[in-house]
Amino acid sequence: MKAAVYDNPGPPTVLRYTDVPDPVCGPQDVLIAVEAISIEGGDLINRRSTPQRSSWIVGYAAAGIIVAVGENVRDRRVGQRVTAFDMQGSHAELWSVPVSRTWLIPNDVGMAQAAALPISFGTARHCVITKGRLNEGETVLIQAAAGGVGLAAIQLARQAGATVVAVVGGRERQARLTALGAAHVIDRFEQDVVGEARRLTDGRGVDLVIDPVGSTLQASLSALAVEGRLVFVGNAGGDGLDVDLWSPMQNNQTLHGVFMGPLFERPAVHRTVDELLNATAERRLDVVIDQVFPLREAARAHEYAETAKPLGRVVMTP
Structure with a gap:
C-alpha cells in the first residue's frame, strides 16, 4: 500500500510518500480502506518526535470502509463505513485499528466530516460538558x-445555552465564528484578550475557559x-x-487537564461520539473542513496545517 512515512523527526519535508507493507488485521481489529484522513494537532507534534522505527506512519484519525475483520470481532462487518482513532498509522491507504476505537458513520455524514469528528468534537464535548460542567446562562471563553x-x-457551548466568547487571530474569521454560535469574537492580534473578557462580563470574568493552546x-x-473553571x-x-x-488558589478556581487518548475506549465517552455523529447527520452540528489534499502531498498538507492557520480541519485523501 501507499503511505506517508518518515524516518527522522523534523519539519513537514521529512514526510515521504512510498510503498510499505499492508498492515496485519489482528483478532480484535478491523482493517479499513481509508477514504479520508484528518490531520490532527498531535500528528504535527508527533512528526517532530523520534519515530519508533523507520518508515513510521503517523496519524490519529481517518474514515473509510471495512475490508476485513479480526476473528474475535462480532459487532463490525466488511463493507461498513467507519471512522476511527488510534495513536498512529492513519496516513495510509489501509489502516488496522482496534474495533473498540471505531464508530459507524451515519448515511448522511461524509467521509471527511467523519474523519475529523471524533477527536475534535469528542474532545470538545469532554472539555465543555463533562469536565467544564457548563451551565445555561454562563459565559465561556474559547x-x-x-x-x-x-x-x-x-x-456545543452555544447549544448548552451559554454565551460564547471566541478568541481568534484575524478579523476575517469573525463572521464564520459568529454564524457557528459565538456571541463575541476577540481578535488576539488587535485586542487584549483578558481585558476584553473582563469588559464583556462587566469585570467579573468568564465562568469557563477552554484552552487547547497551552x-x-x-x-x-x-x-x-x-470560582471559575479552566479546562x-x-x-x-x-x-x-x-x-x-x-x-x-486564592480565587477558588478549578483547573482540569484533559488528554483524550486513553478516554475514547471508555463506554460513556465512546457513546458521546456516536451521539455527535448522529447530530452531524441531522445538521445540528457542522464539522468544518478547511482544505483537502491528496495523501501523496502529505508534506504540503502538513505544512499548510502548521502555517496557514486553517479554519477547521485539514483532510487528506489516498
Whole structure:
C-alpha cells in the first residue's frame, strides 16, 4: 500500500510518500480502506518526535470502509463505513485499528466530516460538558476558536445555552465564528484578550475557559471569574505549561487537564461520539473542513496545517 512515512523527526519535508507493507488485521481489529484522513494537532507534534522505527506512519484519525475483520470481532462487518482513532498509522491507504476505537458513520455524514469528528468534537464535548460542567446562562471563553476543537466547542457551548466568547487571530474569521454560535469574537492580534473578557462580563470574568493552546494558560486564568473553571487540553502553542497557581488558589478556581487518548475506549465517552455523529447527520452540528489534499502531498498538507492557520480541519485523501 501507499503511505506517508518518515524516518527522522523534523519539519513537514521529512514526510515521504512510498510503498510499505499492508498492515496485519489482528483478532480484535478491523482493517479499513481509508477514504479520508484528518490531520490532527498531535500528528504535527508527533512528526517532530523520534519515530519508533523507520518508515513510521503517523496519524490519529481517518474514515473509510471495512475490508476485513479480526476473528474475535462480532459487532463490525466488511463493507461498513467507519471512522476511527488510534495513536498512529492513519496516513495510509489501509489502516488496522482496534474495533473498540471505531464508530459507524451515519448515511448522511461524509467521509471527511467523519474523519475529523471524533477527536475534535469528542474532545470538545469532554472539555465543555463533562469536565467544564457548563451551565445555561454562563459565559465561556474559547482559546484558538478557529481550530477543530475550538469550532466544535463553540457549537456545543452555544447549544448548552451559554454565551460564547471566541478568541481568534484575524478579523476575517469573525463572521464564520459568529454564524457557528459565538456571541463575541476577540481578535488576539488587535485586542487584549483578558481585558476584553473582563469588559464583556462587566469585570467579573468568564465562568469557563477552554484552552487547547497551552502557552495562553496564564491569560486564560486571568480571564476567569472567582470560582471559575479552566479546562486545558493539548499544547498547540508548543511552549511549557508553567503557570502561577497562587491566584487560582486564592480565587477558588478549578483547573482540569484533559488528554483524550486513553478516554475514547471508555463506554460513556465512546457513546458521546456516536451521539455527535448522529447530530452531524441531522445538521445540528457542522464539522468544518478547511482544505483537502491528496495523501501523496502529505508534506504540503502538513505544512499548510502548521502555517496557514486553517479554519477547521485539514483532510487528506489516498
